[in-house]
Amino acid sequence: MKPCKRIEIVIEEPMAPRLVSMLKGLKVSGYTAIPNASGDGDRGTRRGDELAGDSSNTLFIIACEDDRLVKKIVEKVRPLIQRSGGICLVSDAHWLTH
Numbered sequence: 026m027k028p029c030k031r032i033e034i035v036i037e038e039p040m041a042p043r044l045v046s047m048l049k050g051l052k053v054s055g056y057t058a059i060p061n062a063s064g065d066g067d068r069g070t071r072r073g074d075e076l077a078g079d080s081s082n083t084l085f086i087i088a089c090e091d092d093r094l095v096k097k098i099v100e101k102v103r104p105l106i107q108r109s110g111g112i113c114l115v116s117d118a119h120w121l122t123h
Contacts, residue, residue, distance in 0.1 A: 030095045031118035032087040034102055035062060036111040041083040047101050048087070051094065059084040082111070088120050 036044055038060065048056055062084040089095050095115060102113045 026119040026121050027090065029088045029090045029118050029120045030092070031114075031116050032085075032089060032095065032098060033114040033116075034085040034087075034106075034111065035064070035082050035113075036085070036102075036105060037109050038081040038083050040105055040109050040111075041085075044083075044085060044102070044105060047105075048085075048098070051097055051101065053087060053089070053094070053098065055087075057086040059086070088118065090120070 034044065041058065041060070045056075045058070060081065060083050062082040064082070087098070089098070099113060099115065105111065106113060
């Protein structure tokens with residue numbers, strides 16, 4: 026296993042394409058996106074079963090070994106979540122390589 030940072034980003038479903046574009050622009054090598062994430066936070070309840078998707082969230086999970094890239098991701102994500110809500114968590118993790 027090798028050490029890395031785990032970045033978890035929960036963002037409104039309509040903002041997900043913008044986040045994907047930003048990650049590609051930063052040359053992030055990969056991510057996992059889980060649509061229809063539901064929960065409750067400072068902007069109210071988000072349901073995962075909305076037909077229009079306006080009240081749904083997407084959870085992105087990124088494993089990153091480069092601390093400079095982690096900082097760039099966080100800097101780019103901050104304005105998105107300030108504008109439309111969401112959360113970004115960065116934690117230490119271990120990457121099981123195959």
